Structures are given as structure tokens and as C-alpha cells.
Amino acid sequence: MKHTCEQIYEIGAKNKVYGSEKGICRITGKESVGLQFNKWVKDTFNDHDRLYPGTIISNEAMFCFDEASEIVQRKTGRDKLQRFRTYSHIIKDGEWHCITKADKPQILQLIVEGAEMVCLTETGQKHVLFKHKTGMWQLNELHVKPNVELLGLLHYHMCELLAYQFSQAEIITGDYKSNRILKAGLENWQKHENTIKEYRGSGIFDFTAFMLFTDKNYLK
Numbered sequence: 088m089k090h091t092c093e094q095i096y097e098i099g100a101k102n103k104v105y106g107s108e109k110g111i112c113r114i115t116g117k118e119s120v121g122l123q124f125n126k127w128v129k130d131t132f133n134d135h136d137r138l139y140p141g142t143i144i145s146n147e148a149m150f151c152f153d154e155a156s157e158i159v160q161r162k163t164g165r166d167k168l169q170r171f172r173t174y175s176h177i178i179k180d181g182e183w184h185c186i187t188k189a190d191k192p193q194i195l196q197l198i199v200e201g202a203e204m205v206c207l208t209e210t211g212q213k214h215v216l217f218k219h220k221t222g223m224w225q226l227n228e229l230h231v232k233p234n235v236e237l238l239g240l241l242h243y244h245m246c247e248l249l250a251y252q253f254s255q256a257e258i259i260t261g262d263y264k265s266n267r268i269l270k271a272g273l274e275n276w277q278k279h280e281n282t283i284k285e286y287r288g289s290g291i292f293d294f295t296a297f298m299l300f301t302d303k304n305y306l307k
Contacts, residue, residue, distance in 0.1 A: 090115040091204060091219040095176065096147035098183040099158055105149040111141030112148055114217050119145035137218055151216050159185055173211040178204035187211070191298045195242065198224070199235050209297060226297055231290035241286060241295040244279040249299055251275060259296050261287055 089097075092115055096103075106122035113124045116139035124144045144152075153159070155168035162185050163169060174185040175194060179202040186194055188209065198205055206216050206225045215227055223230040248258050251271035257263045261284060268276045286292040 088221060090117065090147070091206065091221070092145075092148045092151040092217055093117070094178060094204065095183055095216075096150045098178065098181065099162070100147075100150045101158070103146065103150055103158070105146050106143070108143055110143035111139065112143055112145035113138040113141040114144055114148035114152075115139070116141070117145065119143070119147060121145040121147075121149060134214075134218070148217065152214055170211070171216070172208065172214045175207040176204070176216055177202045177206070188297075191300050195238075195298045199239060201235075205233075207294075207297060224294055226294050229290055229293060231294050234291060237286075237291055238295055241283055241292060242298065244282045245295060245299050247279045248276070248283075251279075255296065255299055258283070258299070259287075259293075 104120075107120055108123055109118075109120055110123075111117070112119045112121060121143045124142060127144050127149070150156075150158075151171055153171045156171050157168060159165075159169040159171055159174065160167065162183075163174070174187060177184045177186065177194065177197050179197050179200065181203075184193075184197060188194075188207075194207065204219070206219045207227070208215055209227055213227070215225065218228060219225050220230045222233070224233050225231075245258050248271075249255065251267070253263060253267055253271070253276075257267070261280075263276070263280075283292070
């Protein structure tokens with residue numbers, strides 16, 4: 088089974104080469120070619136518990152750690168080189184998408200249409216892609232089992248609450264302001280809150296909450 092870094096490299100890297108040393112990649116656990124890991128890794132790298140035994144970081148993995156990527160720059164239409172970790176990464180129908188959280192409607196649409204790989208970042212500050220678990224949806228270091236039906240249900244009711252002027256924090260915590268409940272109407276509030284409250288605190292709830300937005304046409 089291919090590691091996520093291998094998948095994205097095959098789609099987008101155009102055989103980009105960083106090094107030619109053979110060995111086992113500490114990121115993918117696969118035999119490959121790249122650079123000596125100890126020469127590449129920085130003191131600020133804190134995820135040593137996520138590494139495989141090995142001696143190198145492969146070209147495939149280095150591509151997904153790139154801090155000055157021309158390829159991501161071109162894909163996103165930016166005017167300067169881009170950090171790979173800044174973006175959420177989705178593969179759908181063999182196409183690799185680099186997306187920011189400003190494009191939550193697009194993220195949701197790709198997921199419900201059957202994206203094969205979903206790795207979302209909330210802050211864009213940490214490398215999270217290499218931690219992806221095959222067959223799971225990922226948000227930062229949270230992994231949840233895909234469930235498009237439940238995602239759609241929760242998203243609908245959460246967005247309806249947003250439309251009634253409840254804040255995202257209220258929806259996530261369940262701590263609603265009484266004046267907003269009165270303004271929305273008790274029955275209207277209960278209809279949506281009663282549906283989502285049983286999932287509050289679960290992984291799928293947090294994953295869905297990341298994609299809230301106020302556009303009523305949230306699914307095509």
C-alpha cells in the first residue's frame with residue numbers, strides 16, 4: 088500500500104529529485120532514494136515517535152515537507168514559493184488539490200463526492216500530511232472513519248444554527264446564549280440542537296465543525 092507522500096509525489100512532483108542516497112525512508116518506511124535523514128532533520132522536528140527505522144528521507148517525503156515549493160505555488164496561483172504545510176491536501180479521482188480553510192465549501196464538496204484522501208490542516212503551522220492514515224479522514228492529528236451521510240447531516244444542522252446567528256463556539260460547545268435561543272425560537276433551536284448534541288465531543292463532530300460556513304447552498 089502506498090504512503091500518502093508517495094501518492095502525492097506520483098501525482099504532482101514530476102520526478103523531482105532532492106537526493107540520490109539509497110535506504111529506508113524514516114517517513115514512509117519504504118526503500119527509496121533521497122537524503123540522509125540526520126543531515127536533513129532540524130532540531131525543531133518533534134515527531135520522532137512517528138518515524139520508521141531507517142537512514143534517509145526519501146524524495147517522495149521531502150516533496151511533502153517542502154518549505155519553498157514551486158509546484159504548490161503554481162497549483163495555488165500564488166506570487167511566491169509556498170510551504171507545503173500551509174495547505175489542506177485532498178486527492179479525488181486521482182487529482183491532487185491544495186486548499187486553504189478559506190475554501191471550506193470546496194473542501195466539503197470534494198469530500199462528499201468521494202475524495203480518496205483527505206488531510207485537512209486548521210492552522211497550516213505543522214506538518215500533518217505524513218501522519219495520515221489510509222482510509223481515514225484527517226483534521227490536524229484527528230483521524231475519523233469516513234461517513235458521508237453523517238457528515239452531511241451534522242453539517243446541515245450546524246449550518247442552520249449558524250444561519251440563526253448562533254456562533255460557531257456555541258455550536259461546538261453546546262453552551263448557547265439564552266437571548267439567541269429566544270431570537271431564533273425555542274422550537275427552531277431544539278430541532279437542530281437535538282440532532283447534533285448526541286455527537287458532540289466525537290471525532291466526526293469536530294471534523295464537521297471545521298467546515299462550517301453560512302452559505303445556505305452548502306451542498307450542490
